Amino acid sequence: MPLNLKYSDRLNKLPPYIFAEIADIKRRKRKEGVDLISMDVGDPDIPTPKLIVDALIDEVQKPENYHYPTRQGEPDFLEAIAQWYKIRFNVDLAPSSQIIGLIGAKEGLVNVARAYVNPGEVILIPNPSYPVYENGATILNGAVPYIMPLKEENIFLPDLDNIPSEIIKKSKLMFLNYPNNPTGAVITSKFLKEATEFADDNNILIVYDNPYSEFTFDDYIAPSILEFTSNHIEINSCSKIFNMTGWRIGFALGEKSIIGGLKKIKAQIDTGIPSFIQRAAIKGFQEYKNERKPPIVQDTMDIYEKRRDILVDGLNKIGWKTEKPKATFYVWTKSPEPNSMEFSKKLIDIGVVTTPGIGFGKFGEGYIRFALTEPVDRIEDAISRIKKIL
Numbered sequence: 001m002p003l004n005l006k007y008s009d010r011l012n013k014l015p016p017y018i019f020a021e022i023a024d025i026k027r028r029k030r031k032e033g034v035d036l037i038s039m040d041v042g043d044p045d046i047p048t049p050k051l052i053v054d055a056l057i058d059e060v061q062k063p064e065n066y067h068y069p070t071r072q073g074e075p076d077f078l079e080a081i082a083q084w085y086k087i088r089f090n091v092d093l094a095p096s097s098q099i100i101g102l103i104g105a106k107e108g109l110v111n112v113a114r115a116y117v118n119p120g121e122v123i124l125i126p127n128p129s130y131p132v133y134e135n136g137a138t139i140l141n142g143a144v145p146y147i148m149p150l151k152e153e154n155i156f157l158p159d160l161d162n163i164p165s166e167i168i169k170k171s172k173l174m175f176l177n178y179p180n181n182p183t184g185a186v187i188t189s190k191f192l193k194e195a196t197e198f199a200d201d202n203n204i205l206i207v208y209d210n211p212y213s214e215f216t217f218d219d220y221i222a223p224s225i226l227e228f229t230s231n232h233i234e235i236n237s238c239s240k241i242f243n244m245t246g247w248r249i250g251f252a253l254g255e256k257s258i259i260g261g262l263k264k265i266k267a268q269i270d271t272g273i274p275s276f277i278q279r280a281a282i283k284g285f286q287e288y289k290n291e292r293k294p295p296i297v298q299d300t301m302d303i304y305e306k307r308r309d310i311l312v313d314g315l316n317k318i319g320w321k322t323e324k325p326k327a328t329f330y331v332w333t334k335s336p337e338p339n340s341m342e343f344s345k346k347l348i349d350i351g352v353v354t355t356p357g358i359g360f361g362k363f364g365e366g367y368i369r370f371a372l373t374e375p376v377d378r379i380e381d382a383i384s385r386i387k388k389i390l
């Protein structure tokens with residue numbers, strides 16, 4: 001007789017993962033023979049730079065890299081990150097106490113909440129946003145989400161003055177993410193100062209999720225929150241910077257006392273990133289000679305910029321009013337129909353896969369997110385397909 005297994009109450013509280021739903025529809029359509037242009041998941045189609053792949057081939061052959069990795073991260077990896085933050089953001093960090101390796105940013109976002117928030121306490125969550133803030137980090141940890149709407153009229157920044165004082169009193173942590181997924185918005189220095197003052201005054205830890213720090217266009221340079229304050233924690237990742245989503249490597253940075261909580265949690269859950277992966281990633285960071293992107297990053301951004309221009313200009317030409325983002329590899333645009341799920345299903349029917357805004361929360365409804373993860377000719381093909389149904 002099979003066991004009568006039931007998911008825990010905690011797990012039952014989670015909504016379905018929207019990307020899984022889209023993946024199911026994609027699988028079905030592929031089976032039906034539809035040629036899919038995939039612009040839904042934020043997973044770069046461009047390979048990891050050769051320099052990093054070559055370093056991996058080298059490192060994976062060294063038996064010293066086969067052991068359990070050092071719990072916090074290999075010292076040379078932590079040192080490379082510290083040097084990168086100095087060169088890139090002019091932030092000084094002690095590698096041995098103020099940086100910890102993560103199995104991708106996602107893991108750190110969930111564990112930092114687990115380290116600092118008790119069941120029933122509030123986490124302030126922007127909406128629309130990366131679904132892990134509300135689900136994995138908040139609901140799964142027994143915390144209570146408080147939604148901060150990101151509205152276009154407020155350049156997709158939350159309105160901190162609108163948070164009720166009884167919520168502020170119960171709040172322990174706030175997620176912020178700029179350059180922003182899904183809106184492509186960037187932060188202003190004024191807002192970053194305002195947010196850190198608000199958080200300091202109310203004893204709220206900001207988790208500044210910064211994996212798109214290098215995904216910027218034109219002359220825009222994205223900041224680190226650590227340039228403004230050492231009271232909060234930043235999370236970053238190699239996933240987007242070096243097209244390494246599948247390698248699973250990220251890191252968190254902040255004061256020793258803040259990193260300490262993450263270190264204590266992770267000691268009981270995982271054993272870190274394989275050493276050969278850490279050592280391969282070092283090579284990428286060592287390419288930075290100043291705050292400007294080195295060719296291994298800039299070349300990728302040039303490709304995304306071209307794709308962004310082709311997509312946005314193309315959409316505008318066929319009457320779908322869309323603006324160019326200053327950062328990220330997402331184009332966030334008002335859906336021609338108010339129900340974003342329904343409209344994105346119509347797009348899948350013609351083989352154009354996007355993510356409906358509702359997948360990022362209720363304030364994402366009415367929008368569609370395109371990821372710039374297809375080459376120019378495929379984007380042009382997508383535009384001519386969309387033209388037929390607009």
Ligand SMILES: Cc1ncc(COP(=O)(O)O)c(C=O)c1O
Nearest residue numbers: 042104105106130181237239250
């Ligand atoms: C805002 C944001 N944070 C974190 C992540 C996850 O990054 P990682 O691959 O390092 O876990 C993503 C991935 O798309 C993201 O968009």
